[in-house]
Amino acid sequence: MPTFTAACVQLRSGKEIADNVTAAENLIRAAAGQGAGYIQTPEMSNVLVRSREELLARIGGANADAFLLMAKSLSKELELFIHLGSLAVVGESGKVANRAFLIGPDGSEIATYDKIHMFDVDLPNGESWRESATYEPGKTSVIAELPFAKLGMAVCYDIRFPAIFRAQARAGAEVLTGPAAFTRQTGEAHWHVLQRARAIENGAFVVSAAQGGRHEDDRETYGHSLIVDPWGVVIAELETNEPGYVLAEIDTDQVAKARGRIPAIANERDFTCSLTAGLKELSA
Numbered sequence: 001m002p003t004f005t006a007a008c009v010q011l012r013s014g015k016e017i018a019d020n021v022t023a024a025e026n027l028i029r030a031a032a033g034q035g036a037g038y039i040q041t042p043e044m045s046n047v048l049v050r051s052r053e054e055l056l057a058r059i060g061g062a063n064a065d066a067f068l069l070m071a072k073s074l075s076k077e078l079e080l081f082i083h084l085g086s087l088a089v090v091g092e093s094g095k096v097a098n099r100a101f102l103i104g105p106d107g108s109e110i111a112t113y114d115k116i117h118m119f120d121v122d123l124p125n126g127e128s129w130r131e132s133a134t135y136e137p138g139k140t141s142v143i144a145e146l147p148f149a150k151l152g153m154a155v156c157y158d159i160r161f162p163a164i165f166r167a168q169a170r171a172g173a174e175v176l177t178g179p180a181a182f183t184r185q186t187g188e189a190h191w192h193v194l195q196r197a198r199a200i201e202n203g204a205f206v207v208s209a210a211q212g213g214r215h216e217d218d219r220e221t222y223g224h225s226l227i228v229d230p231w232g233v234v235i236a237e238l239e240t241n242e243p244g245y246v247l248a249e250i251d252t253d254q255v256a257k258a259r260g261r262i263p264a265i266a267n268e269r270d271f272t273c274s275l276t277a278g279l280k281e282l283s284a
Contacts, residue, residue: 002252004148006175007036008209008225009245010238013048014216017058020046021070023243028071031245032078038146039245040083040209042225043098043115043156043181047088050217052134055088055096062089068101076107081146085179085209086115086155088135095136100153100179102144110146113153114138117161124185131157141167149174149252152204156180159194159208162201169202170265174255178208184241187222192234200232203258203265205250212241230258 009027013020024041031039046067049055062068068089071082084101091097091114098115116138118131141164142153152168152175159165159178168176176198182191187210199206205228212223223241227248228234236248259265 002148004037004250005035005247006205006207006227006250007031007034007039007245007247008207008227008236008238009039009041010210010212010223010225010241010243011042011045012213012215012221012241012243013042013044013046013211015047015049015054015058017046017066021066024067025070025074027243027245028074028082029078031247032080034247036080036247037148038081038083038250040177040179040207041085042179042209042211043086044088044211045084045086048181048211048215048217048219049088050219055134056090059088059096060090062087062099062101065089071101071103072107072109075103075105079105081105081110083151083153083177083179085177091136093136096134097138098131098135098155099138100155102151102153111142111144111153113140113142113155115155115158116141116164117157119157143168143171143173149205149250151175152177154178156182159198160190162198165198165202165204166265169204170268173202173204174252175205175207175250176202178206179210180208181211181219182222184220184222187224191222191224192226195226195228196232196234199228199230201264203230203262204255205229205252207250210238212238212243230255
């Protein structure tokens with residue numbers, strides 16, 4: 001079964017988890033009504049809160065999260081796969097996890113993934129982010145074997161670290177993912193090129209649902225949820241930062257064709273990196 005219909009649901013999550021649940025459920029139902037069998041939501045689908053204290057006051061363990069419970073119920077009702085790009089939940093250590101969930105048609109958790117790379121940056125427009133102050137980074141890359149594809153899981157800032165996606169592709173992943181809450185500034189500069197680059201260099205589909213617009217905590221995200229084919233062609237894009245969804249048919253036979261045309265993975269070679277001294281200052 002190499003062909004399936006994938007959908008990206010674009011959200012503008014706010015501070016109230018219940019409101020975010022309602023908005024997401026409506027869009028998931030709409031995408032399912034258009035034939036989607038795999039539906040992905042963005043990073044931080046359940047809540048977007050800048051303040052660490054306010055975030056901790058709103059979230060709890062995954063088992064009690066209203067967004068996750070909705071996704072499990074809806075997956076079972078609609079008999080499809082729902083990939084929650086990530087939720088903010090209290091992890092097993094007591095710290096906050098930025099955790100992705102893949103839910104099967106029976107409502108069970110197939111896989112989870114904790115975001116590995118923390119967005120600790122100071123942007124030219126004055127924005128400053130320190131995810132490591134709130135979230136505990138993951139340590140393990142995850143690939144889920146679905147009936148129609150092997151799917152690699154990643155979250156947002158991970159997209160800037162090609163090694164994760166190369167490792168997943170080398171392990172057989174045909175679909176790579178990058179659900180995100182990209183800032184407007186970084187999205188305008190890099191969103192499309194990063195998604196396309198990961199697709200091209202690995203000969204894989206890349207599916208990335210995004211947050212979009214100005215949120216209650218005053219952050220602004222880029223939107224433009226998109227799906228890229230293994231040749232680097234954008235085959236579906238929500239060309240706005242408004243909530244909505246896009247769909248595309250994924251034919252995993254294209255993965256083998258792309259990797260056959262440009263066998264970059266097969267042609268990889270081990271190497272070492274040697275730093276040589278610069279030219280010595282010439283004497284007079």
